[in-house]
Amino acid sequence: MASSAHSWSLAFALAILTASALKVSHQDVSPVQQVVAMLKDMETKGISAMKMEKEIFASYSVWVDDRSTDLEQEITTATSRIEQLVAFIDKAESDVSLLGSEMSKLDGELNEASANKASLAKQREAEHAEFLEAQQDYSDSVDALERAIQTLKAQAYDRPQAELLLQKMAGKVKGMRRVLAAFLEEKDVQARGAPAVAAYGFQSDSIVALLEKLLKKFKSELNDLESSESNSAHAHDLEALHLSNIEAEVSANHEQKAAIKGKKSAESAQAKGELESLRASLAADKKLLAETKSTFAMKKQAFETNQKIRAEEVDALKEATAIISDSSVSGSYAKHVKLVQTAARGTSFLQEASSASSQSTARTRAAALLRSHAEALASNVLRTAAGDVATGPFSKVIEMIEGLLERLREEAASEATHKAFCDE
Numbered sequence: 172m173a174s175s176a177h178s179w180s181l182a183f184a185l186a187i188l189t190a191s192a193l194k195v196s197h198q199d200v201s202p203v204q205q206v207v208a209m210l211k212d213m214e215t216k217g218i219s220a221m222k223m224e225k226e227i228f229a230s231y232s233v234w235v236d237d238r239s240t241d242l243e244q245e246i247t248t249a250t251s252r253i254e255q256l257v258a259f260i261d262k263a264e265s266d267v268s269l270l271g272s273e274m275s276k277l278d279g280e281l282n283e284a285s286a287n288k289a290s291l292a293k294q295r296e297a298e299h300a301e302f303l304e305a306q307q308d309y310s311d312s313v314d315a316l317e318r319a320i321q322t323l324k325a326q327a328y329d330r331p332q333a334e335l336l337l338q339k340m341a342g343k344v345k346g347m348r349r350v351l352a353a354f355l356e357e358k359d360v361q362a363r364g365a366p367a368v369a370a371y372g373f374q375s376d377s378i379v380a381l382l383e384k385l386l387k388k389f390k391s392e393l394n395d396l397e398s399s400e401s402n403s404a405h406a407h408d409l410e411a412l413h414l415s416n417i418e419a420e421v422s423a424n425h426e427q428k429a430a431i432k433g434k435k436s437a438e439s440a441q442a443k444g445e446l447e448s449l450r451a452s453l454a455a456d457k458k459l460l461a462e463t464k465s466t467f468a469m470k471k472q473a474f475e476t477n478q479k480i481r482a483e484e485v486d487a488l489k490e491a492t493a494i495i496s497d498s499s500v501s502g503s504y505a506k507h508v509k510l511v512q513t514a515a516r517g518t519s520f521l522q523e524a525s526s527a528s529s530q531s532t533a534r535t536r537a538a539a540l541l542r543s544h545a546e547a548l549a550s551n552v553l554r555t556a557a558g559d560v561a562t563g564p565f566s567k568v569i570e571m572i573e574g575l576l577e578r579l580r581e582e583a584a585s586e587a588t589h590k591a592f593c594d595e
Contacts, residue, residue: 207496214488221481228474235467242460249453256446263439270432277425281418288414295407302400309393312353316386323379353385 207492210488210492210495214485214492217481217485217488221478221485224474224477224481228470231470232467235463238463239460242456242463246453246456246460249449249456253446253449253453256442256449260439260442260446263435263442267432267435267439270428270435274425274428274432277421277428281421281425284414284417284421288411288418291407291410291414295404295411298403298407299400302396302403305396306393306400309389309396313386313389313393316382316389320379320382320386323382353388
């Protein structure tokens with residue numbers, strides 16, 4: 172009785188499992204249709220993913236094109252600006268060097284003008300000192316002559332007395348030595364030219380006339396000396412003014428060139444700073460452009476590979492759907508539905524179980540197909556699909572029911588053996 176009760180429990184469990192299987196597929200959707208729906212859903216998602224990837228990549232491609240165009244324009248502009256800066260710096264440096272040479276030349280001219288001016292002033296100082304000395308000598312001589320003439324006119328001196336007076340005055344009166352020397356020279360000239368007249372002349376007042384002649388001569392020479400000094404002073408002033416003008420002009424030219432040189436140097440330094448910054452920016456733009464293009468090339472390759480894989484995944488899913496959707500598989504499922512209607516007969520399910528072989532074979536083929544494509548494409552999507560197809564919900568229920576039926580057969584055989592033993 173215990174064994175019989177146990178058998179009824181197993182039968183009851185079998186009925187529950189069969190009812191569960193019926194519940195799973197009792198509605199108008201069969202397990203095969205569920206698998207087909209799953210595959211088609213995956214196919215739809217794959218197509219949608221392909222479309223989304225295309226849209227994203229298209230947007231990314233536009234961005235890359237725009238960014239590359241911007242970078243290339245910036246590179247072109249920076250390259251052109253760098254060329255301008257290099258030319259400007261070279262010209263500025265050349266100008267600075269030339270201005271430096273010109274300023275050095277001007278420094279030489281300024282030093283020469285200053286030296287000439289100093290030399291001229293020293294020369295003029297010496298000439299003026301010489302003039303003053305000569306002027307003093309002539310003034311003293313004129314004064315001495317005037318005194319001698321006045322003295323000779325005041326007293327009647329004969330020739331020897333007059334000469335003696337002149338000699339005495341030469342020792343006492345400043346400037347008289349010059350007068351005495353001129354007197355003696357003039358007397359000697361007259362003596363050689365007209366001895367008779369000389370002898371007669373020097374016996375009378377004609378000696379005064381000779382002194383007056385010398386006085387007139389000395390005054391004339393003094394006047395010439397003073398005129399020459401005036402002319403020399405005027406010439407010196409003109410030359411000094413000329414040299415001063417040269418100094419002023421050279422100094423102004425030097426200052427102007429120094430200002431231009433300073434400006435050129437500052438502009439060159441500023442251009443060098445801008446050039447350094449531009450070169451760094453240009454290098455960064457070139458690097459970014461290269462990286463952008465390199466990244467785009469890699470992403471494009473990845474995109475094309477992904478598109479190809481997804482297309483092959485979709486094709487594999489379509490092929491698997493076609494296999495499972497085959498009419499032979501659908502027919503075998505109709506027989507499975509009848510199993511539920513005869514579930515009360517314990518062994519009818521086993522008799523119909525073989526009718527599921529076509530469905531299992533279809534699943535196996537579909538799963539094998541998906542696994543093959545999954546390995547070839549390294550696709551996790553197809554691996555998942557293969558696993559879902561191979562382990563569908565209806566096949567798991569069948570396995571559980573078959574296990575229960577096997578236990579029922581074993582218990583039935585055991586009870587038959589026990590009954591035979593009891594009958595003996």
